[in-house]
Amino acid sequence: xxxxxxxxxxxxxxxxxxxxxxxxxxxxxxxxxxxxxxxxxxxxxxxxxxxxxxxxxxxxxxxxxxxxxxxxxxxxxxxxxxxxxxxxxxxxxxxxxxxxxxxxxxxxxxxxxxxxxxxxxxxxxxxxxxxxxxxxxxxxxxxxxxxxxxxxxxxxxxxxxxxxxxxxxxxxxxxxxxxxxxxxxxxxxxxxxxxxxxxxxxxxxxxxxxxxxxxxxxxxxxxxxxxxxxxxxxxxxxx
Amino acid sequence: xxxxxxxxxxxxxxxxxxxxxxxxxxxxxxxxxxxxxxxxxxxxxxxxxxxxxxxxxxxxxxxxxxxxxxxxxxxxxxxxxxxxxxxxxxxxxxxxxxxxxxxxxxxxxxxxxxxxxxxxxxxxxxxxxxxxxxxxxxxxxxxxxxxxxxxxxxxxxxxxxxxxxxxxxxxxxxxxxxxxxxxxxxxxxxxxxxxxxxxxxxxxxxxxxxxxxxxxxxxxxxxxxxxxxxxxxxxxxxxxxxxxxxxxxxxxxxxxxxxxxxxxxxxxxxxxxxxxxxxxxxxxxxxxxxxxxxxxxxxxxxxxxxxxxxxxxxxxxxxxxxxxxxxxxxxxxxxxxxxxxxxxxxxxxxxxxxxxxxxxxxxxxxxxxxxxxxxxxxxxxxxxxxxxxxxxxxxxxxxxxx
Ligand SMILES: Nc1ncnc2c1ncn2[C@@H]1O[C@H](COP(=O)(O)OP(=O)(O)OP(=O)(O)O)[C@@H](O)[C@H]1O
Ligand SMILES: [Mg+2]
Numbered sequence: 001x002x003x004x005x006x007x008x009x010x011x012x013x014x015x016x017x018x019x020x021x022x023x024x025x026x027x028x029x030x031x032x033x034x035x036x037x038x039x040x041x042x043x044x045x046x047x048x049x050x051x052x053x054x055x056x057x058x059x060x061x062x063x064x065x066x067x068x069x070x071x072x073x074x075x076x077x078x079x080x081x082x083x084x085x086x087x088x089x090x091x092x093x094x095x096x097x098x099x100x101x102x103x104x105x106x107x108x109x110x111x112x113x114x115x116x117x118x119x120x121x122x123x124x125x126x127x128x129x130x131x132x133x134x135x136x137x138x139x140x141x142x143x144x145x146x147x148x149x150x151x152x153x154x155x156x157x158x159x160x161x162x163x164x165x166x167x168x169x170x171x172x173x174x175x176x177x178x179x180x181x182x183x184x185x186x187x188x189x190x191x192x193x194x195x196x197x198x199x200x201x202x203x204x205x206x207x208x209x210x211x212x213x214x215x216x217x218x219x220x221x222x223x224x225x226x227x228x229x230x231x232x233x234x235x236x237x238x239x
Numbered sequence: 240x241x242x243x244x245x246x247x248x249x250x251x252x253x254x255x256x257x258x259x260x261x262x263x264x265x266x267x268x269x270x271x272x273x274x275x276x277x278x279x280x281x282x283x284x285x286x287x288x289x290x291x292x293x294x295x296x297x298x299x300x301x302x303x304x305x306x307x308x309x310x311x312x313x314x315x316x317x318x319x320x321x322x323x324x325x326x327x328x329x330x331x332x333x334x335x336x337x338x339x340x341x342x343x344x345x346x347x348x349x350x351x352x353x354x355x356x357x358x359x360x361x362x363x364x365x366x367x368x369x370x371x372x373x374x375x376x377x378x379x380x381x382x383x384x385x386x387x388x389x390x391x392x393x394x395x396x397x398x399x400x401x402x403x404x405x406x407x408x409x410x411x412x413x414x415x416x417x418x419x420x421x422x423x424x425x426x427x428x429x430x431x432x433x434x435x436x437x438x439x440x441x442x443x444x445x446x447x448x449x450x451x452x453x454x455x456x457x458x459x460x461x462x463x464x465x466x467x468x469x470x471x472x473x474x475x476x477x478x479x480x481x482x483x484x485x486x487x488x489x490x491x492x493x494x495x496x497x498x499x500x501x502x503x504x505x506x507x508x509x510x511x512x513x514x515x516x517x518x519x520x521x522x523x524x525x526x527x528x529x530x531x532x533x534x535x536x537x538x539x540x541x542x543x544x545x546x547x548x549x550x551x552x553x554x555x556x557x558x559x560x561x562x563x564x565x566x567x568x569x570x571x572x573x574x575x576x577x578x579x580x581x582x583x584x585x586x587x588x589x590x591x592x593x594x595x596x597x598x599x600x601x602x603x604x605x606x607x608x609x610x611x612x613x614x615x616x617x618x619x620x621x622x623x624x625x626x627x628x629x630x631x632x633x634x635x636x637x638x639x640x641x
Binding site: 058063064092104116167 | 548551555559560634
């Protein structure tokens with residue numbers, strides 16, 4: 001990412017659209033999104049089911065390509081990057097927590113957390129150590145050698161968070177990171193994310209359905225039918 | 240660094256699914272095993288045959304009536320047999336060689352209730368020296384016996400074992416065809432050659448054979464040994480000159496006899512064996528190819544099955560080439576392991592078969608190394624298409640895969 005533009009927004013979306021299907025069956029999953037997010041923000045993304053939150057997160061995470069519009073990451077137009085450059089963007093700057101965990105099956109929690117470090121070329125020893133630290137951070141050091149099938153949904157979610165954070169990303173995209181947790185655990189995870197945001201300055205963009213959880217964020221984006229309809233503090237959006 | 244981690248991941252992936260990995264590699268195991276076994280067996284057989292042929296006698300030439308046919312087992316066309324006169328001419332006119340005229344036929348030997356079909360050869364004492372085949376018990380023929388067509392015989396080890404039950408052959412009376420002979424000697428045992436038992440024979444003086452068994456004076460073969468090493472060619476040309484003259488062959492006309500040199504026979508036979516083992520190795524190589532296709536098939540299934548895994552890897556920052564390497568290494572490791580197992584199986588099989596056939600087994604290092612490399616190359620070759628498919632996947636599409 002040598003082409004990062006100094007002083008640009010961390011994230012800038014201009015008229016982003018994502019359409020699925022054709023003609024009668026056309027679905028406008030995203031219908032013109034304009035938004036900017038700066039370094040160090042803690043943003044909650046809300047909206048009803050099917051409003052386009054996950055679609056938007058996937059584009060933000062450089063996993064999916066929009067149908068139209070421009071997405072700039074650190075001032076760089078992601079659409080102009082090659083496949084490999086996009087992979088490097090994900091590897092170096094982005095941590096992603098999926099709505100459905102997406103851990104490697106039949107692979108221990110520790111190895112799952114290590115995986116992004118493997119692609120970063122981190123040495124085995126350091127990799128192990130870093131992955132153990134991350135598991136410790138999410139309170140799962142005693143489950144390091146369990147496979148996803150041997151972990152509860154909440155535990156898998158936390159492994160996924162540990163994996164996303166292992167590479168020290170500048171931004172964490174989390175699609176319903178507390179979707180499988182009870183309210184007590186959810187609060188713990190959000191406290192943890194808020195700490196990360198405050199102390200390490202990691203930008204966090206998180207999808208959630210729970211208005212109470214949005215309280216942790218400083219800013220809420222509200223989606224409806226593929227459009228961004230509200231953008232403000234939790235209090236403003238709730239009003 | 241990334242490469243080592245990738246190899247580690249491949250090994251773990253292979254270990255996670257041992258049964259399937261084994262079945263996938265089985266094609267390679269069989270292919271490599273067959274190639275290794277065939278090449279080793281062919282090599283051992285060739286060595287065995289050439290060794291034994293050269294053990295038949297130093298500087299040995301065999302002269303037979305009839306024109307020479309080319310190729311292995313080439314038969315001779317009918318021609319006037321040799322006689323006493325020709326042999327005497329050879330003995331007096333060819334220098335530096337000894338001669339043993341001979342004539343043979345099939346006959347049954349009888350002792351008590353035992354009947355044993357065998358080969359009876361009439362010859363002279365030159366035979367033992369020329370064929371490098373000594374009498375170990377008893378004695379050779381006496382000059383008087385050779386002259387007077389005395390009914391005496393010298394038997395091979397097989398006759399002792401099969402007819403006399405192992406001992407007591409010497410001085411016994413043995414019926415050969417209709418002739419009752421006294422056994423005066425036993426030949427040293429020679430191992431079998433090309434599945435043919437060389438010890439299954441009865442020797443008697445040439446005159447005895449001619450007069451009492453064959454009923455004619457024909458000589459069907461003359462064994463010759465050059466007395467000095469490296470002079471067989473010279474001896475051969477002298478023999479040819481004498482025979483052409485005695486048999487009145489016009490200049491320019493073809494010989495109606497042939498002189499065969501053991502070294503030449505060894506070459507022909509080993510050539511045949513080599514051709515045969517080439518053919519078998521080729522068939523084995525085809526099975527190796529089939530094994531490679533098996534690997535490709537399983538790798539394609541594996542890529543489809545693990546689409547989601549590939550999506551996850553791409554999502555956390557793997558580049559296409561890293562996914563490509565992962566699958567390529569996986570199939571190379573898989574078929575490399577198959578290759579190693581195949582080498583083990585092939586060597587074991589070849590060793591076992593060599594034991595059965597009484598060949599001396601010796602590993603051929605070059606072919607072992609080549610077979611291993613080929614198996615790994617097959618893994619890379621047939622793993623490439625599946626790996627390429629995996630590397631080209633779109634991250635979000637792959638993640639959505641069920
Ligand atoms: N691969 C796809 N093919 C076709 N339509 C799709 C696809 N992915 C999403 N959609 C559609 O796009 C719209 C937005 O989906 P998206 O997953 O972004 O919603 P969401 O806001 O994340 O919903 P939820 O809160 O239930 O996760 C939906 O109408 C959905 O049906
Ligand atoms: Mg969603």
